[in-house]
Amino acid sequence: xxxxxxxxxxxxxxxxxxxxxxxxxxxxxxxxxxxxxxxxxxxxxxxxxxxxxxxxxxxxxxxxxxxxxxxxxxxxxxxxxxxxxxxxxxxxxxxxxxxxxxxxxxxxxxxxx
Amino acid sequence: xxxxxxxxxxxxxxxxxxxxxxxxxxxxxxxxxxxxxxxxxxxxxxxxxxxxxxxxxxxxxxxxxxxxxxxxxxxxxxxxxxxxxxxxxxxxxxxxxxxxxxxxxxxxxxxxxxxxxxxx
Numbered sequence: 001x002x003x004x005x006x007x008x009x010x011x012x013x014x015x016x017x018x019x020x021x022x023x024x025x026x027x028x029x030x031x032x033x034x035x036x037x038x039x040x041x042x043x044x045x046x047x048x049x050x051x052x053x054x055x056x057x058x059x060x061x062x063x064x065x066x067x068x069x070x071x072x073x074x075x076x077x078x079x080x081x082x083x084x085x086x087x088x089x090x091x092x093x094x095x096x097x098x099x100x101x102x103x104x105x106x107x108x109x110x111x112x113x
Numbered sequence: 114x115x116x117x118x119x120x121x122x123x124x125x126x127x128x129x130x131x132x133x134x135x136x137x138x139x140x141x142x143x144x145x146x147x148x149x150x151x152x153x154x155x156x157x158x159x160x161x162x163x164x165x166x167x168x169x170x171x172x173x174x175x176x177x178x179x180x181x182x183x184x185x186x187x188x189x190x191x192x193x194x195x196x197x198x199x200x201x202x203x204x205x206x207x208x209x210x211x212x213x214x215x216x217x218x219x220x221x222x223x224x225x226x227x228x229x230x231x232x233x
């Protein structure tokens with residue numbers, strides 16, 4: 001089955017700096033890669049996603065890049081703000097009838113004011 | 114749109130009792146829902162895939178007789194933790210997959226707010 005590795009497990013940055021979180025996946029058939037933000041005790045919220053036919057996608061301060069050959073994808077947050085502090089999860093899935101998401105281990109991002 | 118609710122948001126029960134958790138898609142139909150379990154400071158672990166009108170598909174290591182799943186309608190799936198024990202204490206989250214514009218399943222999954230189960 002699919003295996004998703006996520007690094008780093010914790011990340012501390014100064015407000016205004018950029019943050020980068022990286023994930024690798026094992027199944028070359030995976031074609032959908034969402035990123036979720038989860039605040040303590042809350043539900044995961046989809047913040048951005050990318051499909052395998054695209055190499056990069058951007059939404060304001062958030063961008064995701066995908067390297068299908070290397071089987072890795074990354075989340076980039078620019079001009080970080082304290083409210084960006086949360087746990088971020090990457091995931092991978094194959095959009096077939098199952099479409100199960102396999103999650104990475106999570107990254108706890110702390111943005112220091 | 115694409116709102117998923119869960120009930121209850123938290124529950125405390127005694128060891129040996131059963132607890133039912135409901136997951137509802139409020140403004141869309143979901144033929145497929147997913148149940149996850151999350152321990153503190155850990156990732157989401159898929160427990161089972163719930164399909165409307167058919168039996169759930171359980172992940173390896175998840176006891177289907179202990180975690181009963183019923184997906185009786187296009188907007189409701191239930192997870193019943195039977196004969197709960199303290200080690201079942203966890204955060205249980207469901208998600209639902211949205212049908213796309215063409216009437217087929219889309220990529221996105223939307224999560225419920227979770228249910229915190231504490232077994233004493």
